[in-house]
Amino acid sequence: MSTYNEIQCPACSGKIIIDTKLLLSGGNFSCTTMSCNASVSLSNSSYHVANSAMDEFDKIKTAAQLS
Numbered sequence: 001m002s003t004y005n006e007i008q009c010p011a012c013s014g015k016i017i018i019d020t021k022l023l024l025s026g027g028n029f030s031c032t033t034m035s036c037n038a039s040v041s042l043s044n045s046s047y048h049v050a051n052s053a054m055d056e057f058d059k060i061k062t063a064a065q066l067s
């Protein structure tokens, strides 16, 4: 079962692909846009970004379970 999820980059509105398990274990993930250096993780100042991403995960999981 995949734990990968996609969130919207807070800097450029592009995609950031993140692995939920890795995120929770301290990994960080970079924006897929070549010219954008944004990254999200739970261990740096972008915590709030990851935190709101987790809210999105909950919505995605709920939707997945319903379908």
Ligand SMILES: [Zn+2]
Pocket: 009, 010, 011, 012, 013, 014, 031, 032, 033, 036, 037, 038
């Ligand atoms: Zn970006």
